[in-house]
Amino acid sequence: MARQDAATAKHSRRPRSRPLKGEETEVKHIVETQNLSPAQARELVRRYGNDWRKIEEAAKTYKGDD
Template identity: 80%
Template sequence: MPRSRPLKGEEAEVKHVVETHDLSPDQARELLRRHGNDWRKIDEAAKSYKDEK
């Protein structure tokens, strides 16, 4: 079930995804909501976001 509110510390994760994958904060939040702390899935999804651009 997706989270509707950010968890404590999520902004640090959002910042990490934004800086690592050059995504917008909204895209990063969406990935974190969708995949939780599964960084392998987040990395794969972030790459597909970049491929769509």
């Protein structure tokens, strides 16, 4: 359990400058399914991680801005 806590703390220290492994796959999926730009999709992944419900809700607001 301590190992998991240490890993979580390690990732929460500072914002990521590079995508995590698999993040680009998630971005591509969001671009294809939500009809957003790659930059918008990356922002959603960075902001919400893998919380797909929040990503879908936020994607709707991006679509409304068009």
